[in-house]
Amino acid sequence: MATLKVECVVKEKNEIGEGPVWEEKDGCLLYVDIYGPKINRWNSLTNQIESMCTETYVGCVVPRRSGGYVIGEGTRFAAVDWERRAITTITKVDTEKTNTRFNDGKVDPAGRFFAGTMAVEVRPAELERKQGSLYSLLPDHSVVKHFDQVDLSNGLDWSPDHRFFYYVDSLTYMVEAFDYDIHTGGVANRRMVYRLEKDEGIPDGMCIDVEGKLWLACYNGGRVLRIDPLTGTRLQTVKMPVAKITSCCFGGKDYTDLYVTSACKGMDEESLAKQPQAGCIFKVSGLGVKGIPPNSFSG
Ligand SMILES: O=C(O)[C@H](O)[C@@H](O)[C@H](O)[C@H](O)CO
Numbered sequence: 618m619a620t621l622k623v624e625c626v627v628k629e630k631n632e633i634g635e636g637p638v639w640e641e642k643d644g645c646l647l648y649v650d651i652y653g654p655k656i657n658r659w660n661s662l663t664n665q666i667e668s669m670c671t672e673t674y675v676g677c678v679v680p681r682r683s684g685g686y687v688i689g690e691g692t693r694f695a696a697v698d699w700e701r702r703a704i705t706t707i708t709k710v711d712t713e714k715t716n717t718r719f720n721d722g723k724v725d726p727a728g729r730f731f732a733g734t735m736a737v738e739v740r741p742a743e744l745e746r747k748q749g750s751l752y753s754l755l756p757d758h759s760v761v762k763h764f765d766q767v768d769l770s771n772g773l774d775w776s777p778d779h780r781f782f783y784y785v786d787s788l789t790y791m792v793e794a795f796d797y798d799i800h801t802g803g804v805a806n807r808r809m810v811y812r813l814e815k816d817e818g819i820p821d822g823m824c825i826d827v828e829g830k831l832w833l834a835c836y837n838g839g840r841v842l843r844i845d846p847l848t849g850t851r852l853q854t855v856k857m858p859v860a861k862i863t864s865c866c867f868g869g870k871d872y873t874d875l876y877v878t879s880a881c882k883g884m885d886e887e888s889l890a891k892q893p894q895a896g897c898i899f900k901v902s903g904l905g906v907k908g909i910p911p912n913s914f915s916g
């Protein structure tokens with residue numbers, strides 16, 4: 618059995634590091650700093666970081682099958698030409714709202730880009746409630762609104778057999794499941810999977826492994842949890858060296874390493890001194906489990 622190891626690999630701090638995605642072809646980790654606002658790309662072989670500023674808060678970035686990326690930025694879905702460092706609007710959401718922004722997002726196994734919105738925070742986790750919605754951007758660039766009344770749209774992923782969609786609205790302190798129809802891209806039959814315990818903090822980003830178990834980043838909880846969504850039980854707790862853990866994805870050789878993002882926004886000097894790695898990105902190895910390669914937006 619491999620031994621568990623937690624290493625700080627990206628030492629450049631993010632205000633809110635989020636949305637990690639492994640790019641196998643170049644051995645790179647793609648992620649955003651929501652408040653940078655920036656899209657970043659860390660090369661695991663050279664240890665170099667390439668960055669690109671966005672106009673406003675950027676919640677998520679995903680690869681695009683035809684090249685480049687798609688982002689959920691402010692209230693628009695936009696296309697990124699990484700070589701040219703150019704961003705063009707695809708379409709807007711939340712057009713009737715004035716104070717929302719995209720947060721976490723991910724591509725489903727059929728190439729649809731799912732991303733949710735939330736009210737812009739006054740302080741971390743302090744915001745006008747019920748302002749968010751969950752959307753998907755389809756290959757023809759039309760948008761589906763799946764539901765509204767969301768407080769803080771966050772982690773999402775699909776079961777390996779595509780039958781379930783797992784979702785976090787952070788302020789519910791739960792992980793929830795829906796039945797998923799991979800043919801229509803529709804979600805139905807919402808129910809609770811796991812409720813966080815007090816010291817586990819606020820549920821944030823998450824990803825799934827090949828065994829269909831969820832890896833959940835716990836903001837203010839300083840840990841990542843492995844949860845069995847079918848039984849609703851916590852299988853494992855991985856303690857991290859900083860409290861504000863925001864998201865995770867599998868990457869590296871055969872997708873056996875878990876890359877974990879964190880934040881430092883809103884921390885005072887005293888807690889920053891105690892947690893000098895807040896905002897950095899960590900690699901957890903030796904978990905003995907594999908992740909699933911990320912999907913690319915097909916439009
Ligand atoms: O990373 C995110 O998803 C949010 O945009 C952040 O603001 C925090 O994680 C949130 O405040 C904690 O719940």
Ligand SMILES: [Zn+2]
Nearest residue numbers: 721771821822
């Ligand atoms: Zn998040």
